[in-house]
Amino acid sequence: MAEALANILQVQDWGMIQIRADLTRAGDAIAGAAGLALPAQGRITSDGNRSLGWMSPDELLLVLPQAEVAEALAALSDALSTEHALVLDVSDMRAAFRIQGPKALQVLMKLCPADLAAMPEDGLRRTRAAQAACGIWREPGGYVLIGFRSVADYLRGILTGAAAPGTHLEPR
Known part of the structure; x- marks a missing residue:
């Protein structure tokens, strides 16, 4: 697998x-x-x-x-x-997720309309992950995504789906 x-x-x-x-x-x-x-x-x-x-x-x-x-x-x-x-x-009121690994940016780029590749190392970007408002910043080894706790299950699901093997959606 x-x-x-x-x-x-x-x-x-x-x-x-x-x-x-x-x-x-x-x-x-x-x-x-x-x-x-x-x-x-x-x-x-x-x-x-x-x-x-x-x-x-x-x-x-x-x-x-x-x-x-x-x-x-x-x-x-x-x-x-x-x-x-x-x-x-x-x-x-908030939920936080770590997206870790060498392809963490690709996972986020599947979900977010922002150009996260252009975000500086110390950048913080407010955007959306699919339909949920969120904030994203870099940390060693990946990214942090925060959103409202009321959509935590949704965020976990879309992040997990975007990270799943075999999801070949091209990043935006």
Whole structure:
């Protein structure tokens, strides 16, 4: 039997914090509280344990171990206490998948209309995987895809299908 094009693994132990604020005014406070440099537009910064991704002109997503969420929420809330800001634990609203292997990009290109091959190493792209809204970034050995938990089964199914041996759809 042929081997899958990539390994698909749903990540269970990540926490995610949505941060909405005026990034020009509050960027230094956010970076200090998150422990990561503020990412440029369409980018993600990471220290291997935490990642801070640019989601929109006034929105960031902090991805970190689930065990660190409460402490990070407190630090961010304190750092932004004088700003008009939102700091929200969205861990239960999101699902994350790792797409690993030398053909991980091919798997994603079957599903996404975005030119992921042109995405920089530190890029974060909001797009769709088939009909589901998602965010995608690179990590060593592959990619991470996040989406709404309400469509996690759908995302798992389409990722697994696109990675299955014998699926010869040409990437977009």
